[in-house]
Amino acid sequence: VYVNRENLGFEDIEDVDPTQVFELTAEDLRESSEPLPTKYVKFQRVKNVTFFVEDNNGGEVSALGSLKLLG
DSSP: OEESOTTOOGGGGGGSOOSOOOOOOTTTTSTTOOOOOOOGGGGSSOSOEEOOOOOOTTOSOOOOSOOOOOO
16 A cells, blocks of 8 residues: 555556555455554555555456445
8 A cells, every 4th residue: 555656657666665565365355354454653644545456366357346445
């Protein structure tokens, strides 16, 4: 997850440190799973958020069925 990085493209990802990294398990992807906590101090005054999916368990396409941001 990258916060407040405008015009961030695939070619820029390796040159910029992420705000926070999440390692998701199959349990995390269930509809009934608990929300993942963020580092509070790094998510203050957020104007935009960029999500980068680095690995998709070997799949060529990544698709999100739902994404909920609480805050």
